Structure formats: C-alpha cells, structure tokens
Amino acid sequence: MNFIGNLIWLIFGGIIGAILWFVAGLVLCVTIVGIPFGLQCFKISLLVLWPFGKEVILGGFGVGGLLLNILWLVFLGWELAVHHLIIGLIFCITIVGIPFGLQHLKFAQLALIPFGAKIVDK
Template sequence: MNLIGNIIWLIFGGLLGFILWSIAGLILCVTIIGIPFGMQCFKIAILVLWPFGKEVELGNFGAGGLLLNILWLILLGWELAITHLIIGAFLCVTIIGIPFGIQHFKFAQLSLLPFGARIR
C-alpha cells in the first residue's frame, strides 16, 4: 500500500513539492547563515518526495537546535504548519484524500520543529 500511495503522491504533487523544497534549500545555502535552514529544507524535501511509510520523530535537539527551532518557528515554521494543516483538513473531507491528509499533518509536525527531528 505504501508503494501505491507514494506513486500516486509523486505524480500528483510530490515531485513538484520536492523540487520547490530543494530550490528553497539551495537558495538558503547560498549564505553561510542560511546553511542550517537549507539543510532542514532538504530534509523536508526528501520526506515530501516519498512520504508514505515514514515517521517523524521530534526532539533530541540541544541548545543550538533549540535556538534554531525558535528562529525557524518565528520566521517560517508557523506559516508552513498552518498551510499543511489546512490542506490536510481539506483532503480528509473525502475518504480517498484521508491518507494524503495524514501526510500533510506529518509535514505540519516537521515544519514546526525541524531541527533535531528524525525521519524513519
């Protein structure tokens, strides 16, 4: 089931999302200050490409990760989380969209605290 979900996801927006997150990561990596944020964009891009069958574990960040998570949350994270929550809620209205809505809830969780998160 994960393979079929990932293929459908890839065709209907996963590849585009991967490309957009990767471009955002490349733009952020141009500056030295933006490299940690760009690396988190690459982490999210990989999850956006093939999300079914993967889990997100939050935590395990030190003092530096906490500071970077706070900056991420203030500058970008809350907007991304709200966007993914709204898209996920709309997708969960139909039975067919529920698995895709759940994936957007996973992205919302990761977009709040990406530093120290693990994708399994």
C-alpha cells in the same frame, strides 16, 4: 501499499512539492547563516518526495537545536506549518484523501520543529 501510496503521491503533486522544498533549501544555502535552515529544507524535501512508510520523531535537540527551532518557527516554520495544516484538512474532507491529508499533517509537524527531528522507516 506504501509503494502505491507514494506513486500516487508523486503523480498528483508530490514531486512538485519536493522540488519547491529543494529550491527553498538552495535559496537558504546561498548565505552562510542560512545553511542550517537550507539543510532542514533538504531533509523535508526528501520526506515530501516519498512520505508513505516514513515516520517523524520529534525531539532530541540540544540548546543549539532549540535556538535554531525558535528562529525557524519565527521566520519560516509557522507559515509552512499552517500551509500543510490547511491542505491536510482539505484532503481529510473526503475518504479517499485521508491518507494524503495525514501526510500533510506529518509535514506540518516537521515544519514546526525540524531541528532534531528524525525521519525513520515504519
């Protein structure tokens, strides 16, 4: 079932979303200061590419991760989280869109606190 969900996800926009996250990571990696943030964009782009069957585990960051999460949240994360939250709620209006809406809600979590988050198989 995860394979079918991922295949449908790719056909209907998942590949575009993954490319956008990847390009954002490349743009952030242009400067030395942006490299940690770009690496988090690469992590999120891999999840956006193949989200079904994956789980996000938040937490496990130290003081450095906390500071980077705060910077991420102030400058970039809240806009991305709101974006994924709105899209997720729109998808959840229909029964067919609920699995895709839940994936966007998972992305919203990760967009808020990417540092220290782990992506694991279910």
